Amino acid sequence: MLRIPGMPLLPGTLFRDVSKGHYPKPQSLSNFQGLSMLNDRQQPPPADSGSVTVDISCPPVGASSIYPPRSGPRMPPWLAYDKKVLCFNAYFKQTLQEVYHAPYLVRKVKIYYYLEDGTLEIYEPRVDNSGIVQGCVVHRQRVQKAPPCDNEFMSLIDLNVDQTVQIFDRQYHITNCDPFTRDFLNKRGITVPDPVKSPCDPTETQRKREQQKRGGNSGPKNHPFAQFLKFDRQILKFQAYWDDRTEFGDVRKLEVCYYLADDTIEIKEQHIRNSGRDGPTVFLKRGRLAREFEGLTLPGQMTPMTLLNVLGTNMRNVRYCVDPLNTGYKEIHYYSERDLQIGSVINVYGRAVVITELDPFTQQYYRQKYGIQEFTPLAIPTRTDDCADHRKGERILPPFNGWGSYEDSVGNCISVEPKPPRSDFKKFIKYDRYVLRFGAKMLSTIKANCERIFVISYYLADDTLQIQEIAVRNSGFLGGEFMKRTRLELPGQERFSCKQPQYYMPWNFFIGSTMSLKDFIFHIVSADEYTLMYMEHHPEQFGQANVLVIMEKVRCGLKSRMAEFVGSCVPDCNDLENKRDVFVTFESFKGALIGIIGNLISDHEIITLCRHFSAEKSAPHACDRATVRAAAHLELKRALWNARDDLMEHFHHINPTNQPFLPESKVRSALRGCRLPFSLELIDNILSILNRNECDDIEVCDLMNFIDVSCGKGCNMLPVNHAFELCPKIPFLNKGRMVNFTCFLRDLKLPLNLPAGGEKKNDTIGEARIMPPSLGSEPEFQKHDNPHEMGEMAAKAHG
Numbered sequence: 001m002l003r004i005p006g007m008p009l010l011p012g013t014l015f016r017d018v019s020k021g022h023y024p025k026p027q028s029l030s031n032f033q034g035l036s037m038l039n040d041r042q043q044p045p046p047a048d049s050g051s052v053t054v055d056i057s058c059p060p061v062g063a064s065s066i067y068p069p070r071s072g073p074r075m076p077p078w079l080a081y082d083k084k085v086l087c088f089n090a091y092f093k094q095t096l097q098e099v100y101h102a103p104y105l106v107r108k109v110k111i112y113y114y115l116e117d118g119t120l121e122i123y124e125p126r127v128d129n130s131g132i133v134q135g136c137v138v139h140r141q142r143v144q145k146a147p148p149c150d151n152e153f154m155s156l157i158d159l160n161v162d163q164t165v166q167i168f169d170r171q172y173h174i175t176n177c178d179p180f181t182r183d184f185l186n187k188r189g190i191t192v193p194d195p196v197k198s199p200c201d202p203t204e205t206q207r208k209r210e211q212q213k214r215g216g217n218s219g220p221k222n223h224p225f226a227q228f229l230k231f232d233r234q235i236l237k238f239q240a241y242w243d244d245r246t247e248f249g250d251v252r253k254l255e256v257c258y259y260l261a262d263d264t265i266e267i268k269e270q271h272i273r274n275s276g277r278d279g280p281t282v283f284l285k286r287g288r289l290a291r292e293f294e295g296l297t298l299p300g301q302m303t304p305m306t307l308l309n310v311l312g313t314n315m316r317n318v319r320y321c322v323d324p325l326n327t328g329y330k331e332i333h334y335y336s337e338r339d340l341q342i343g344s345v346i347n348v349y350g351r352a353v354v355i356t357e358l359d360p361f362t363q364q365y366y367r368q369k370y371g372i373q374e375f376t377p378l379a380i381p382t383r384t385d386d387c388a389d390h391r392k393g394e395r396i397l398p399p400f401n402g403w404g405s406y407e408d409s410v411g412n413c414i415s416v417e418p419k420p421p422r423s424d425f426k427k428f429i430k431y432d433r434y435v436l437r438f439g440a441k442m443l444s445t446i447k448a449n450c451e452r453i454f455v456i457s458y459y460l461a462d463d464t465l466q467i468q469e470i471a472v473r474n475s476g477f478l479g480g481e482f483m484k485r486t487r488l489e490l491p492g493q494e495r496f497s498c499k500q501p502q503y504y505m506p507w508n509f510f511i512g513s514t515m516s517l518k519d520f521i522f523h524i525v526s527a528d529e530y531t532l533m534y535m536e537h538h539p540e541q542f543g544q545a546n547v548l549v550i551m552e553k554v555r556c557g558l559k560s561r562m563a564e565f566v567g568s569c570v571p572d573c574n575d576l577e578n579k580r581d582v583f584v585t586f587e588s589f590k591g592a593l594i595g596i597i598g599n600l601i602s603d604h605e606i607i608t609l610c611r612h613f614s615a616e617k618s619a620p621h622a623c624d625r626a627t628v629r630a631a632a633h634l635e636l637k638r639a640l641w642n643a644r645d646d647l648m649e650h651f652h653h654i655n656p657t658n659q660p661f662l663p664e665s666k667v668r669s670a671l672r673g674c675r676l677p678f679s680l681e682l683i684d685n686i687l688s689i690l691n692r693n694e695c696d697d698i699e700v701c702d703l704m705n706f707i708d709v710s711c712g713k714g715c716n717m718l719p720v721n722h723a724f725e726l727c728p729k730i731p732f733l734n735k736g737r738m739v740n741f742t743c744f745l746r747d748l749k750l751p752l753n754l755p756a757g758g759e760k761k762n763d764t765i766g767e768a769r770i771m772p773p774s775l776g777s778e779p780e781f782q783k784h785d786n787p788h789e790m791g792e793m794a795a796k797a798h799g
Helices: 179-187 204-212 226-232 361-368 406-412 425-431 528-538 546-557 562-569 586-600 602-611 625-638 644-654 664-673 680-689 701-705 743-747 785-798
Strands: 029-032 035-038 085-095 104-114 121-122 137-139 164-166 171-177 237-242 252-261 264-269 282-287 307-311 317-324 345-348 351-358 437-443 453-457 463-468 481-486 514-517 522-529 583-585 738-740
Touching: 035 680, 104 137, 104 171, 104 204, 164 528, 171 179, 237 361, 252 282, 351 361, 406 785, 453 522, 522 528, 528 602, 546 562, 546 586, 546 743, 562 586, 583 586, 583 785, 586 602, 586 738, 625 680, 644 664, 644 701, 664 680, 738 743
Parallel strands: none
Antiparallel strands: 029 035, 085 104, 085 171, 104 121, 121 137, 164 171, 237 252, 237 351, 252 264, 264 282, 307 317, 345 351, 437 453, 437 522, 453 463, 463 481, 514 522, 583 738
8 A cells, every 4th residue: 555645544644565476474573684673564665874763654844954964873763763852941830810000920841852752741830729620731742833744743843942942832932951962962963052941930929929028038938837846845935024003003023924836925924022912823825826916806897808798788688799809807916026135025915025045055045046146135115113023042050059950940940840850871882981091290388289199081971080099108197088979160250140051171171270179270191092092092181192283383483493492402413414314212202301491381292292202112912812812722622622624624615725824803703603612702712823924814723733632731721801811912001101202203294494413323313322222211291100000099099
C-alpha cells in the first residue's frame, strides 16, 4: 500500500502498489548493528552519511541535518536518546475578566521535549493557595505545528530561548533552559540566547499592594496548632504597675504574663504586705487583649457578618442576604509581643498599665529575636503614706541574752515551739574523725605556766576544740583534760549582740600563731605529721601552707636583698650557680629568712617551704623474703591448700604463649581468683619481694617456687599480724631537716648578684655542706616536740 505523506489515514488516501508482485512473509526477529531486537516495524532506509537515522513511521521533519558529516548517532533514536529530555522554562498569559486592575494572569510552566520519540509535555508547578488547577497542562504526545505547517510535528529546532511557540492555540514564550539543554543544543550547532526575564504578574503585584495597605509587613502567620507545639509553656513575664492614686487608691503592682502559645495575656496583682487587700490575685483573666476599648458593646452590635434587607418591609416577607463587602465591619487589633517593652503603656479596658521590668527569660527572648540590649528597669511611683516593703532577709532578732548558745536563742525567737539546732550532716559524714592536732605553750606572767605543754585538737566535723595537757614529771600539774570539747568564739566580738558570732575556723591555727582561748593565751609551736600533710594537701583553705603564695611573698621580700640572703645561708660561696646540689640546715634557712623578711613570714610558712624543698627521702620499705615465705607457707598449711596444679593451669589459660613475666594486676587477680588463703596485706608483701624485669612485671616461676610447700622445709613461725608486724611500715617523720637550697633558688627565679671569687676544693661552704641528705641536724619544730611522742603522751593523759 502507498501512503501520501502528510495525509490522514482515511479511506481514499491509500493506494495499492501495482508494481509489487512478491509478498514474502515478514521476519519478526532481526539483528541490527550488533543488537538483537524485535522487528515489529518496517525496516528503516539506510542512513545517509550526513543525516540522522529517522524512523519511517514518523512524519518527515522537513529540515536538513544539523549534525556534521559522519558524526550522527549510529543507533536508533529510542536507544541513543533514552532518558534524555530537554527542559525549557516558559510562561503564558491567561486573560482575566473578574479581577480589577489585573487584565491577565502570568502562569509559568516547564516544557519537556523527549529526544527518544520527539514527544512533548508541558507541566505547571503547583503553587499553594493559587486558586487555579495546576499540574500537567499538556500530556506527553507529538504536537503539531501551528498553521499553515500543521501537517508537521514540532521538533527540537522549534524550541529555543526567547522564542514564542503556539501549542494548541496557546502562545508559550520560552525564557530559559537548564544547563543540559543548553549544552546539548550548542553541541548540535544551535545557538541558545541568554535567559529572558519573565514579566511581573499583575495579580501578585496587586496582592502585595493590598497586603502593605493592611500593614502586613510581618511574615506568614503559623498555624495555631504549630504555634502551640513550638511555644508551649513559654511565657514572657513583665513587671508593671497601674497608677490609681486617687483619694482612696494607690499604685497597684502587677505581673503581666504573655503566653507565646496562643498570644493571650494574663495579668496578676501582687499584693503588698499589710496593704489591706486580700483575695484572688487575678487582675485580668487570660485572653486576647484588644488595643482599643470604647466601652462595652450592646448585644448584636458586633457581628461576624453584615446582613442586607433586600425585600419586604414587614416581618413576614423580609428577605436578607449576606453583604460580601462586609460593610460596617471594624477589624479588632490585639496586643502582640512587639507591643510589650519597658516603658510601654497598654490599655487594659481603660486602665493604663505601664511596664517597668522584664524577667531573665524574657530579656533573652527579646535579645535573640529583636536584638534589644537595653533592659534598664523603670522606677515605680509610690505614695508618701505607703508602708515599707517587707524583706525576709533583713529580719532583726533580739540580742543574745547569754543563756545557752546563740542558735538556741534564734530558735526561741523564730518559733513558739523551739527545735534543736540542725547540724551539717553532710559535713559530719565527710570530715568525721578528721582531727588536727597542734602543740602549744601557755603565755603567762607566772613562770610555771609557761613551762606547761598542751595539745590543741581541732575537729573538722563540727568545728569544735579540745585542749589536753601533757603531764610533766615534778611540774606540779597533773595533766589530762584542760578544756572540754566545744566551739569557741573569736575574741573582740560584742557578747550580747543581734549578729551571729564568728567562731574559730581551721585556718586560724598554724605554727607561730598566738590565740586567746577562754582567757588563756596559747602560742602554737608544733603540729603532728597528719596536720601538716592535710594543710599542704588543701592549700586553697590554708594560706600558711600554700607554697605558691609563700614563694610570691618571699620573692617580693628578697627582690632587693638577694645577695644578702644567699650570703646568710651559704657564706663564702661565690660560685653558687655552678654547684649541682647545695644543702642547708633548717636553722640556717629559717634564720636567714627571718633576718631579712622579719615578721612578715610565719614559722609555719618557713616549715612549709622546708618540707617542700626537703633534701631527705624516706627509706624504702624492705621485707625479709624468708619471713614472708614462712608466713605464706604457714597460711597454706593452716588452710590445707593443695591446688597448685589448678593455679598453674590458670596461668596457662591467661598466658597461652608461656611468657616468663606477667603484669602485677594479672598475678594479683589470679591469686585472688584461685582463692589462696592469703590476706590482702600478705599478697602485697609477697608481690613486693618477687623477682621483676625492667618493665616491672613479675616472674611466674619465682611465684610458683615461692608458694611450693613441698620444695624444702620452711622455717616455723607463730602467726603474726600481716598488716603491721610482718613488714613494719614506719612513717617518715624527719622531713625538712635539710633544705635543697639549689632547688629553692631555681624556683625563686631571682638573680643572685654574687661577687666573683675563687672556688674552694672542699665540700664545706660556711655552715652549708654539699653532702648526702642524711647528715644534718633536726629542725626546731621536730627537735623540741616530736609529734608522734606528743600524740602518745596526749593519749596517756586523756586515759
